[in-house]
Amino acid sequence: DVKVTQSSRYLVKRTGEKVFLECVQDMDHENMFWYRQDPGLGLRLIYFSYDVKMKEKGDIPEGYSVSREKKERFSLILESASTNQTSMYLCASSLLQGGNQPQHFGDGTRLSIL
Amino acid sequence: GDSVTQMEGPVTLSEEAFLTINCTYTATGYPSLFWYVQYPGEGLQLLLKATKADDKGSNKGFEATYRKETTSFHLEKGSVQVSDSAVYFCALSDSTSGTYKYIFGTGTRLKVLA
Numbered sequence: 001d002v003k004v005t006q007s008s009r010y011l012v013k014r015t016g017e018k019v020f021l022e023c024v025q026d027m028d029h030e031n032m033f034w035y036r037q038d039p040g041l042g043l044r045l046i047y048f049s050y051d052v053k054m055k056e057k058g059d060i061p062e063g064y065s066v067s068r069e070k071k072e073r074f075s076l077i078l079e080s081a082s083t084n085q086t087s088m089y090l091c092a093s094s095l096l097q098g099g100n101q102p103q104h105f106g107d108g109t110r111l112s113i114l
Numbered sequence: 115g116d117s118v119t120q121m122e123g124p125v126t127l128s129e130e131a132f133l134t135i136n137c138t139y140t141a142t143g144y145p146s147l148f149w150y151v152q153y154p155g156e157g158l159q160l161l162l163k164a165t166k167a168d169d170k171g172s173n174k175g176f177e178a179t180y181r182k183e184t185t186s187f188h189l190e191k192g193s194v195q196v197s198d199s200a201v202y203f204c205a206l207s208d209s210t211s212g213t214y215k216y217i218f219g220t221g222t223r224l225k226v227l228a
Contacts, residue, residue: 004157033216042203042220043158058215090157100146100165100207103216105157 003027006091006106014114019078021109023091030096032074033103034058034066037088049074050096081113116141120204120219127194127226135189135222137178137204145208147171147180147187152201152221161189161202194226
């Protein structure tokens with residue numbers, strides 16, 4: 001079974017802090033994704049990566065950056081955290097070949113910015 | 115652009131009732147379709163998928179049929195259990211454009227009463 005592990009289940013930070021969310025997958029997947037999940041809005045894509053050191057902006061990249069130095073690890077960075085970034089963050093991975101591959105999700109990180 | 119529309123919840127049913135959660139989509143190409151389930155405090159898990167027209171995905175008593183003519187992928191279960199209480203997401207993946215983005219519906223919360 002694919003395992004996607006997010007480093008923290010719950011995180012509390014202060015406004016202006018630089019925040020790192022880490023995600024690791026163990027199935028050699030090429031694609032990795034970061035979403036945020038908010039009530040009534042579903043999942044919104046922040047960034048995705050289809051290879052090491054490659055990244056593409058999703059629908060809401062403002063205020064975020066990402067890093068993919070190794071194939072198994074995809075980090076989300078909040079450069080200067082703000083209260084409107086309080087949310088549930090979900091990491092996912094999938095195989096590259098074809099759009100018929102499902103995504104595999106981590107358990108999420110519930111981030112609160114005070 | 116591509117989109118997924120799900121019926122709004124919450125849906126409240128008694129145990130052993132029949133479940134239908136509607137999902138319709140718009141896509142420029144030939145998408146693959148997915149249903150994911152999210153239990154409280156967890157990430158999303160793949161429930162079932164269908165990759166071409168008339169395919170039926172099934173798992174754990176849930177079924178959905180890819181209907182190209184009505185652009186629909188409705189989720190059904192003949193007899194729900196309390197343990198099915200969760201949020202259900204319909205999603206599509208369309209690789210026609212050359213990227214492998216996934217589009218999610220906003221989710222439908224199901225509550226099953228004993």
